[in-house]
Amino acid sequence: MKLRCAVLDDFQSVATTVADWSSVADDVDVVSFSEHFASEDELAAALAGFDIVVTLRERVPFPAALIERLPRLRLLIASGMRNSVIDYAAAERHGVTVCGTASTTTPPVELTWALLLGLARGIVPEANALRDGGPWQSTVGADLHGRRLGLLGLGKIGSRVAQVGLAFGMDVVAWSRNLTAERAAEAGVVLAASREELLESSDFVSVHLVLSERTRGLIGAKELGLMRAGSYLINTSRAAIVDQDALLDVLHRGAIAGAGIDVFDVEPLPADHPMRTAPRLLATPHLGYVSQANYATYYTHAVEGIRAFLAGEPVRRLG
Template sequence: MPQARVFVTRRLPTELQRLQEIANVEVWMGREPPPYEVLLAKVREIDGLLCLLTDKIDRQLIEIGTSLKVISQMAVGYDNIDVPAATARQIPVGHTPGVLTDATADLTWALLMAAARRVVEGDRFTRAGEWRTWEPDLLLGPNVTSATLGIVGFGRIGQAIARRAKGFNMRILYTSRHRCDPELEQSLGVEFVKFESLLQESDFVTIHTPLSDDTYHLFGEPQFALMKPSAILINTARGAIVDSDALYQALSSGEIAGAAIDVTEPEPIPIDSPLLTLDNLIITPHIGSASRQTREKMANMAIDNLIAGLKGERLPYCVNPEVYDVVSG
């Protein structure tokens, strides 16, 4: 029986020995994602695909992959994959949920602190030789302790942020599609409020909601107009939740005081984006899950999904489990 054929769209931070024992594995070695034309060519020949958020896995690609048995994504989100198209072909889609909660919450907190205390500005200031003496009004920023934090989206990461905020004695507001139970609210010390109220009352607003039709450009001109002039926005969720043009206007006009983002629209951010000219904006290159331990665990979870799919077994972390109901029915 011939070995399965697998294409991995990027180098992974773990060994591939387990996968290589059951499949012929080809890895795309470039730093940038494989071009879509390459994916189209590869998918005609493979049984399994291990991909990333930066890969466009659309209906055309899925339908061309006539031998494709499994799609395994090394990410929690999967908005780059046409899951209904995969389900229609009874192809299970895997992802890596639950693994990056603390890593992303840690980075969110790092960005919040860095924006509040103007750490990146201070570093640039020092390297430019501008530090001449202690100055009473140099690089002043807001207090984090006892400030009001607004959390938009209250899943695992939002709740992890709330736990961290308790240590800073913050007033913690949250808004979410579904209100959590009173016991959880009490244990985390959070208040459920309407979105508009959260924007109006928060000193810091942090985004932790998935990207969907409902949340696309959730933050635009009307939302920034509601926020305090002293407010700081943090986004480690998805870039398209924030309207980039509206963010630039809000930051450049002083409508809000600052922002720190780990995600952009598009990614990577174009080098001529006006956002890159702003001193009151911190941008990191989508490193929310970039701790060594987290990325290694994500890679191994993606491999687990891929191996299960190649063997015809149920994926441990499946986005579309209804494919098994169709098969069994």
């Protein structure tokens, strides 16, 4: 009897076409869900009959309570090699193997710059005005050359964002709790004296930190209050690093020039969520990792993970 595999949040309905699933077709029936299950009850009901689940990033939590409601579940594959919303101890207790996939840093780097440039040059309002017969030019673009780009985090993604900033002729500074002047210099940037100094002095601030107890709420009302009135904030990392209510407040007050946000406290965003209508906000529906190459990698590795599990030799185990 075939095993059943559920692919969650396949919004574009591409999971079974961007990768070759034929190598497991004789043993596994794959069902792709294009709708998001908002509650644990909905998710438990939908997945009750599945032995394998493939989930994207950290969008869907798998706490102990949910795992306990999925007695057939034997393999959980999450894209990427880091996932903070899976209860690994509960998975082990219930005999669930948890595996990951490779991923690339290129798509979130590119989206970071899409948001930054879109904000700086007023691309969305100008394009909409042109299409709708509105005024011919209504904004004055912010220059990048000679302006300061402040990076909160200089890891794999942050360091590549820095390279692009340097190519634009920007003055790039970076800060994180463990960042040293030597490591910053290796990336061609300057270590900021403090988080506060970076926020006060930067024209553009971009977040590239891993979410942890130390970074949760790192940018709150006090920190946003340090930013210049003409500055911009970009967050393609994790929503919880920036206090969302505080961000909405500064956007409505015009205390900063704008924000480019790709991550939210609730995903997908409810229709009446205030982030959908906030002024000075360029928002995208968590597209940072959504690219043809990344999806091909995710789902190809998901197939490899299933095949390896069936052979009794799981690969890329998490936990």
